Amino acid sequence: MSSPGKGLAQVIRHPPLRVLLAIAALAVVAVALVGGLRGTRGKTLATHGAGAVIDAGALELTPLRAWISDVRPGRDRPSSFGPSERYLVLQVRALNRSDSSQAGGFALHNSILWLPVLPGEGIRPESVSRSDDHGTYYHLPPLLPTGIDLVWVVPADWTPDAETQWGVRAVRFKSRTWLTGGSEWLPAEQLAKLVLPLEERRAMEAGP
């Protein structure tokens, strides 16, 4: 009876197994080359304030101001229905650099996340509307800079920190996706953190 070490040495010397081992090693190298082994933990994101121009792939974003109010943008008084709630608003200038209004609208809803607790999950805006007419549209025309209000509904008794943080995520073009094999604009890597002071606005001054 041969020893286990000798048996293992015989197995490793067998050509098909060598090929299998080589394929496994190549697969690990390929995964490493496409970034599969790169961890995201500990990556420090750049922090930007108002006025910074951020390249977020499909969108070029410029955060302008942030405020908390008891009225939605475009309204002049709090809702008289339902429980009292407040609105956290981040106003940005967005330039759609994708190839379509549709992709720009998708990117608007996916590029900026509110970060109420760190570390923790970001929260997508509850509504996205234009700053000028306060309309809610799901398209953003390419190459036309547009003022946008991103709104999060918060409890009336929520006390904000002096500075509020948002995360910016890129939306990038994939010429071939695994799911359909077609081309799509998809949410991609985290890019930056926005830190803006919060203004407190009262009913009649909710709009910019």
Place this chain on the structure above:
Amino acid sequence: MNVRRRPRWLPHWLPRWRDLLLAMLALVAIVVLRNAEPAYNERLLPIVLDGGVEQRIQARNFAVEAKRPKLAHAYLVDGGALAPDPRRVATAGIWLSVVADVEALRVPGLVGARIRTRDGLLYQGNQDRPATAVNFIGKTLDPGLPVTGAWFFELPPGQVEGARLQLFWGPYDGLGGIDHLVDIDLGLDATRTRQLLDEAPAALDLRG
């Protein structure tokens, strides 16, 4: 017959050379066939019907005759029941409008529209920009009842030259697929575009 016997020391789960070779060939075939397969959106590419302005074009479910396009810097629309003053609908670019006669031919439904620029950018209109009765976006057409209305698009002035109007059955381009896409040459050559830009009114009244 000379049959090579499997070595005793070789574990039963290890493949032999011939099996390994067949498996590799199958893998290569899978990759080659998968790459040659048309993508989901390529399989749903529409059938393009070319046409021009002042020309009736008949698609599978609708017929259209588009008039010559107009440009304007802003529109004036009704302010609403509680606001007697007209509301100005402005844009960071310029408004392009196309008046058309459209008729559903078989079943009730919507005709979607977009502008395709020389650079391949796609601009879609919004039913509330401008919010006017003649805006075709979101309007359901009934068979046998031709309707006159208009599509409105906002785009950068530099994208007007060479822009084409594309119409399709249904509200979402690309999702229905394998249907007619009417592609209308709006006649926006360099001379015509310059003339339209020079003549564009500061505000075109769409009221009443």
